[in-house]
Amino acid sequence: MTVPPLPGVHPAWLPPEAFRAAGSRRVLVLTDPVGDLGGEALPGPVADLGGEALPGPVADLGGEALAATVRAEAAEACERHGGAVVAPGEPFDLVLALSSADALPPEAQAVREPEIGAEGFVLARHDDVTVVLADDPAGLLYGWFEVVRLGEAAFGEARPARAHRPALRRRMLDHWDNIDVHPVMGQVERGYSGGSIFWRDGAARGDLARVRAYARLLAATGVNAVAINNVNVHATEARLLTDRLGEVAAIAAELRPYGIRVHLSVNFASPIVLGGLDSADPLDEGVREWWARTTAHVYETIPDFGGYVVKADSEGQPGPFAYGRSHADGANMLADALAPHGGVVFWRAFVYNHRQDWRDRSTDRARAAHDHFAPLDGQFRDNAIVQVKYGPMDFQTREPVSPVIAAMPGTRLAVELQVTQEYTGQQRHVCYLGPMWSEVLGFRFWGPGERTVADVAAGGGLTAVSNVGDDPYWTGHPLAQANLYAFGRLAWAPDLDPAAILDEWIGLTFPGGPGLVRATLHEMMDGSWETYERYTAPLGVGFMVRPGHHYGPDVDGYEYTPWGTYHFADRDGVGVDRTRATGTGYTGQYPAPWSEVYESLAECPDELLLFFHHVPYEHVLQSGSTVVQHIYDTHFAGAEEAAAMRLAWEKLAGSVDEALYARVKERLDEQVRCAEEWRDQVNTYFLRKSGVPDAHGRPIH
Amino acid sequence: MTVPPLPGVHPAWLPPEAFRAAGSRRVLVLTDPVGDLGGEALPGPVADLGGEALPGPVADLGGEALAATVRAEAAEACERHGGAVVAPGEPFDLVLALSSADALPPEAQAVREPEIGAEGFVLARHDDVTVVLADDPAGLLYGWFEVVRLGEAAFGEARPARAHRPALRRRMLDHWDNIDVHPVMGQVERGYSGGSIFWRDGAARGDLARVRAYARLLAATGVNAVAINNVNVHATEARLLTDRLGEVAAIAAELRPYGIRVHLSVNFASPIVLGGLDSADPLDEGVREWWARTTAHVYETIPDFGGYVVKADSEGQPGPFAYGRSHADGANMLADALAPHGGVVFWRAFVYNHRQDWRDRSTDRARAAHDHFAPLDGQFRDNAIVQVKYGPMDFQTREPVSPVIAAMPGTRLAVELQVTQEYTGQQRHVCYLGPMWSEVLGFRFWGPGERTVADVAAGGGLTAVSNVGDDPYWTGHPLAQANLYAFGRLAWAPDLDPAAILDEWIGLTFPGGPGLVRATLHEMMDGSWETYERYTAPLGVGFMVRPGHHYGPDVDGYEYTPWGTYHFADRDGVGVDRTRATGTGYTGQYPAPWSEVYESLAECPDELLLFFHHVPYEHVLQSGSTVVQHIYDTHFAGAEEAAAMRLAWEKLAGSVDEALYARVKERLDEQVRCAEEWRDQVNTYFLRKSGVPDAHGRPIH
Structure with a gap:
């Protein structure tokens, strides 16, 4: 057992x-x-x-x-x-x-x-x-x-x-794992830890011992649900719902003893793709019957099946829009099929126009989820959970909390985090995300003393994209295990101190080691999210990553693309004007007080300034620094901190397992290199644009 | 027959x-x-x-x-x-x-x-x-x-x-065709015309009728040599030299009746990869014997085999540097193996550091081929042909002529062009390259009345990367056939007027059609290279393309990469200082008078200004326009010309074959869209950087 x-x-x-x-x-x-x-x-x-x-x-x-x-x-x-x-x-x-x-x-x-x-x-x-x-x-x-x-x-x-008692009802990890290796995205989409622990060579692995061990690790953190395939459901993976259900059942059997329910990502067009129908219209009786029948069969095979995860009408995935139906119509159809069996559907709110015209400054991707979903509040079934990314964009290092979370009091919501470090260093960089998640979960939309994000999501859940693969260390970077651990712990108890969670993880993972090991790990990891933020995109503006794979700097990489992720830097200033007064009006999606705080150039928190405002380079932050000098200072500091991290780790040689030491060392070498690359590209970019020299005369190219 | x-x-x-x-x-x-x-x-x-x-x-x-x-x-x-x-x-x-x-x-x-x-x-x-x-x-x-x-x-x-009489002895098309479909580069590297006409499903095609037809088309232009596999020689393709030679022989049999000799791209490490030796050192006797024996076997099978093509020590390909040997050592080893049989080796001079540090402005990729090869002049065997790209960079829309061509009087040289439109619209854009090639071939390094590039290459040859695939129109864009045609004609007679060649091609390809068809095609195509230049990278600075696939604009796409292809735009100016006075000294690789012309800000031709000089945006060109206004003007004009091209073509509806009309129309739609994208991205980029408004108040974003 x-x-x-x-x-x-x-x-x-x-x-x-x-x-x-x-x-x-x-x-x-x-x-x-x-x-x-x-x-x-x-x-x-x-x-x-x-x-x-x-x-x-x-x-x-x-x-x-x-x-x-x-x-x-x-x-x-x-x-x-x-x-x-x-x-x-x-x-x-x-x-x-x-x-x-x-x-x-x-x-x-x-x-x-x-x-x-x-x-x-x-x-x-x-x-x-x-x-x-x-x-x-x-x-x-x-x-x-x-x-x-x-x-x-x-x-x-x-x-x-x-x-x-768990604060959140559903504590779930989503695996963006493909059965077949995708020609562009590989086996695990946005995966940085090798192949899938579920799938290999086009089928469920014969030996699922790794899945059992994973379930045990998760249970020890408090996680109780897993989705075992990519939300971008390709042809092979679609069939898990029907003729390949046996593979799902085999995985469910490994998860069950540790209290983890299996969920499937399903393709909205399944009635067409798998059922041979000519429609996937959620109001079509034939379609509804197909889903009811198919879902009943799932529960015959896996009686404690958790439910579905759906990405619809997003980045090319099919959805209800094709039939003139709403997302509520789509989600409810699946909810109705699941309800007799006690299942739920997680319906992602990640819907936006990914073919935007960069010339058009009035369209704002940040607005999209709220624009699409807030009007539907109250229309979702009780077992339809709208799954909202924590920020309005896409898992950036720093984003404001998504206003959708505050906008749907009549809807069961789940908040979605990203444990896999797509935009936070891809498990080549040490970036302990506990502090970020803690901030998000503790955010109070309605001001001090009011409910937190975690409170809002209590009846829905907390979900996250997993960072686990068949790598010997599970997560590629051994220290990225801490993110997986912290996710589960925060899902159970969002008010835990992320630094204490970190120490818990260190204590369990490096038991009996000298105090130096624990102290060093704490020192390296506790502030690592802020370090990562310092040497990457400044002041909440986001992106500036290499298009496609999203690793390493490319300041203008997404600037002239259809993806809606811009910084609008010119020779005078930088940032996105999302105010109601002169910008896209996104600040109006927040309730007071944040609708006012974010609107105000004076009150907007420094770390989100460029997310909400377009300002001159000489604009003075609340910190007292100018925007451009802040960019220089943080980028020099961030790269120095990465180097210091490596130095600290090198002192542990001989005190930790040799192979683990070497793995971390190799990753730290890459982190230091990459942080310097970020520092130099970002600083050079803004020096070339602004013409403002560094106040301290440090080398910028 | x-x-x-x-x-x-x-x-x-x-x-x-x-x-x-x-x-x-x-x-x-x-x-x-x-x-x-x-x-x-x-x-x-x-x-x-x-x-x-x-x-x-x-x-x-x-x-x-x-x-x-x-x-x-x-x-x-x-x-x-x-x-x-x-x-x-x-x-x-x-x-x-x-x-x-x-x-x-x-x-x-x-x-x-x-x-x-x-x-x-x-x-x-x-x-x-x-x-x-x-x-x-x-x-x-x-x-x-x-x-x-x-x-x-x-x-x-x-x-x-x-x-x-043919002006150039060897008139050759190189096919960057893979036998196996490469996971990134596809079947035909930089191919925009479907699959390979030689290879399919991992082997030579069973039906080689298409190869015979290709040979006939080529013979009609004057081409007499073809290399049938990619210069990046992957594992499968390496074996064409040995156990898969029969496939080469089958293709040779189709080419022979039209006077075309088959050539193979070979992997420098073949003695290791195929021969099981532990070295590929060109001075090692065992290695030399392996090549001699292997080559003798090739000639037993294909007695009129043309020879080898080699990309060595370039972009990750193996080469003699690993053994501390020179490119002459490497080329001569193969030349010696080929000499008894009358074969030649084409040894590419495309050698540079593709892991350059963008911060380091002293390293200049443009210098690399000359730095590597000029000192070796006189050391190559008579049947070793050094193959030099026409420009010092990489097949850009506008480059100065490579100074290597002037620097090796004691070496047989071939000049390499690119018929496939990697950087010139990828056969989605009409871009008739005859005028560019004509300029290159007629360029006189030593001034008026002195020898041309074509004269220098007479004993070596003219080679080019083919644009042909298994597309029904051979070249994807039907009008791109004109480039293939013009290449052959100019290889035979470099002093032909490219406009006359174009009319020849039109007359042969659209026989008996109304005069309107011929006049329109001439109007669309004759200036299309300059149109393409107008809406892409300005004033010879090059690149500004999307990294990797090289299609469409990305002004900073290569600016902070290791590839050595920079424009150095900042808020004050743009361009690469390659002067001897203050820059990389590249101008010194030219003989007089060009060493002086390019060095001089006043005399340097406008179209190459930013290749040789870094200048303020307000610098006044010989044309009388400022650099930044020139950028705006040419980009608006280029996009307008693309639109005019489409308008002209649309008047031919009903006058040309319907399918061909539709194919060209679809490509023109894309060209117009892409030209507007280039216009807007380049103009916006330079407006944001320079702050200089368009003198005519046209929309820039």
């Missing part, structure tokens, strides 16, 4: 050592009355994985499988580290118990709550006993991993009982 | 109608004593295809094959158009005779010359008889096509005897 160490694969944040504290104790596991039927999943009582009721029955084969996982995890840890799984009545140091279990020991009885709720758990330590109590096996598993995270601290001083 | 019309393939400049004048006459063909052995090639007397002696015997299987071709061509034309091939003694209107033929009629005797020479012919008309006399069958074939070109004019007024 559990995952044996995979030869040649890095254990990430679950090395055997991480289980020492729990595994050296006497552990009591009480999972009755789920039943002690053995390790394999069987139909059992329904445990809803989410925090709120959804229409229709939810088939959950995972209940017993999850309970078995907890038992097996505890047994394996004890076997490895000298502890013991004990029987009821025997003395114990740790009890993991379902609240409904027979014969709850008094220590567990003492911390009972009327409703812990789905996936939640109570953790307490008193009378030298550590207690994890949950209403469902999923909660027990999450509690187990909390104990693992705490290590010896879980068995130290007394802890008052505290309920842990 | 001749070529039947290929179904679905455009006849280009050899439609049946082109043979009416000759084919409706009585034609006497006298090819004894080559022998009248029938249509197939057999070993026969040697006829050297070149104008000068080369060391070693030259195997020529083509003599009789060529004679048979002439007979068959005449027979077919007569059969189609009502004329007759007559026997000696019968009355005739046209005689095609070898000067050595028995029983030359008095009309032919009268125009005999002591030596007409290889491939040459004498053409005369007197006493109502047209005479073509040649020393070898190749000359006879070229004479036949001259009669075809003249049409009725060949049978009109008397013509004094005139000897026609």
Whole structure:
């Protein structure tokens, strides 16, 4: 049931050592009355994985499988580290118990709550006993991993009982994995970690041990859903929905024991492509029946199937516009097909005109999602989740939070992040994204004290594009594992301090190492997002990357393209005027106070200034620096920080695993090179344009 | 022996109608004593295809094959158009005779010359008889096509005897065709006309009728050599030299009857890659023996094999530098292997650092070929031909002529042109290149009255990258056929007027059409190179294309790359300082007077100003315009001219073949769109940089 160490694969944040504290104790596991039927999943009582009721029955084969996982995890840890799984009545140091279990020991009885709720758990330590109590096996598993995270601290001083409940109902990773290697995009679109862990040679991998190990890693962070194929659904991948469903079921079987539901990206045109119909009109009865029938068949095969992910009418993908229907019509059609089975559809709001005329300054891609979706608020089914990228553009290093998130109070929303570092260094650069995500999730559209983004998304979810591939380190850059880890943790608890999450990850991943290793990693990673920002596109203006692959600098690379991603630099100034007064009016998509803050040249935060305003190079920032001097200063500083990172790492030679050291070193060499390239291209570009010399006379070319 | 019309393939400049004048006459063909052995090639007397002696015997299987071709061509034309091939003694209107033929009629005797020479012919008309006399069958074939070109004019007024001899010995098309479709570059690298006519599905095509037809078209222009694979020799293609030689032989058999020798691009590392040796050192005896043995085997299979083409130590291709040897060492090794068989090696001088640091303004890619090759002058074997691109950069729309051509008096040189329109519109734009090539070939390095580029290359040759593929029109854009035609004609006679060549091509390709068609085509095409220049990179500065595929504008696309192709535009000015006084010193690679003309800001021709000088935007050109106003004016004018071209073509609807009309129309639509894109991007870029408004207030974005 559990995952044996995979030869040649890095254990990430679950090395055997991480289980020492729990595994050296006497552990009591009480999972009755789920039943002690053995390790394999069987139909059992329904445990809803989410925090709120959804229409229709939810088939959950995972209940017993999850309970078995907890038992097996505890047994394996004890076997490895000298502890013991004990029987009821025997003395114990740790009890993991379902609240409904027979014969709850008094220590567990003492911390009972009327409703812990789905996936939640109570953790307490008193009378030298550590207690994890949950209403469902999923909660027990999450509690187990909390104990693992705490290590010896879980068995130290007394802890008052505290309920842990996931803040967001759906915590999901989307894999942009293709079955067939795409001629341009490769096997994993925007993937920087080798091939797919799901697919190889045009089919699901024969050996899915890696998928099981992945599920375990994810469960330890709190993730409970995965979509296993690219949202750009090509011909082969479309068939996963029908005649290749067996491959999906095989993957689902690996995910299930760790409480992770499988989701499929589907092609909106499937009724035509797969069904032989002549339409995909969401209001056409034949089309609706096709989806109902097809979806029913999916659930016959995978009763706990999660649902669909759809990218429609976006960047060339088919969608409801072809039939004069709205996105609500499209999403609802799929929602209706899924509802009887308890599934959901994630319908992406990433819709914009990617054939824009760069000459036309009135069209603003940033406005597009709001323009398309806000008017549809209230029209979506309860199991249709509108999935909104965190920013209005496309996963840039710095963007304002998408106003769509504030604009659809009558709609279930999921916020989409990007763990894979498409625009943030492609896992060749150290760029710990926890702080960025934390800012996004904690953003309050309606001002201080009002609800956060995480609050808005609670009933929908948090999703992200995964950074995982079949690379031995999972994520190409070993330190990029921290992003995967932080995503799960923030999805569970958005108010966690990202620096603390980082330390958690470091502590688990580099256990027992000298303090220098941990301190150095913290020093290198904690500010790495801001470092990356410093040496790339300045002040929120975005892009300036090489077109197509999006790696490395090209200041004008997208300036004269149809993609809507411009900076409008000329000899006098730079930035995009998105004000209501003189620009595209995008600031008006925000509620107060942000509609005013962003509109105001004086109040707009420096880091987003060029996203909202076109200003002269000599414009003075709130920081006191001019725009152009800020550009020079940050670019010199960013490149220096990258070099300092490498220097810090080099001091760890001999203190960390040799192969891991070498891998990180090689990436840091590239980061330093690339940061200098960014520094020089951006500085040269703006010196050539502005004519303003660097105040400190540093070399610009 | 001749070529039947290929179904679905455009006849280009050899439609049946082109043979009416000759084919409706009585034609006497006298090819004894080559022998009248029938249509197939057999070993026969040697006829050297070149104008000068080369060391070693030259195997020529083509003599009789060529004679048979002439007979068959005449027979077919007569059969189609009502004329007759007559026997000696019968009355005739046209005689095609070898000067050595028995029983030359008095009309032919009268125009005999002591030596007409290889491939040459004498053409005369007197006493109502047209005479073509040649020393070898190749000359006879070229004479036949001259009669075809003249049409009725060949049978009109008397013509004094005139000897026609090719000005350049080798007139060669290089095909950058891959056997396997390359994942990035496709089947034909820089090909814009579909797949390869030689290769398909990883092997030589089974049906080579298209190759035969191609050979015929080429012979009609004067081309006598073809290289059938890409100079970037990938793994599969490398094997053409050894175990896949049979495929080469099959293609050679199709080319031979039209006097065209086959050449192979070879990989310098072949001794390692194919021979299993551990070195490719050109001075290593084992390596030399491998090449000698391998080459001998090639000649056993293809006795009239032409030789090798090599791109070495360039853009990642292997070469002699790896062994500390010079390009002369490398070329001579292959020359020595080829010499016993009369073959030659074309050794490309396209060598430069493609990993340049854009920050380093002292490195100048334009200097590279001269820096590498000029010091080696005199060190190359007589059958090693150094192949030099016409300009110092890379086939730009406008470049100065490469100074390497003037710098190697002790070396056999070939000048390389590019018929495929990589940088000149990729056969989506009408761009008749005859005028550019004519300028290059007529350029006089040492001043008025001195030798031309064509004179320098006479003993080497003129080569070009072909624009032909398996497209029904051969060249994608039907009007791009004119470039292929003009290349052959200029290779034969570089002093021909390119406008006259254009009219020849129009007359042959659109026979019998209304005068409007011919006048319109001339109007559209004659100035099309200058039109293309107007709307693309200004004043000789080059590039500004999208990186990688090189189509469409991207002003800064190559500005911060390692490719050495910069314009250095800033807010004050633009251009590359290549003077000796203050720049890279490139002007010093020219002999006087050009070393002085290019050095002088006042004398440097406007069209090359930014290639040689960095100047302020307000610099006044010899034309009287400022640089920036010139940029605006030419870009508005160029785009207008493209639109006018389309307007002119649209008037031909109904007057030309419908499918051809549609193909050209579709390309013109794209040309107009793309020209506007060039106009707007370039103008906007320079307005944003310079801040200088258009004097005429036209819209710039």
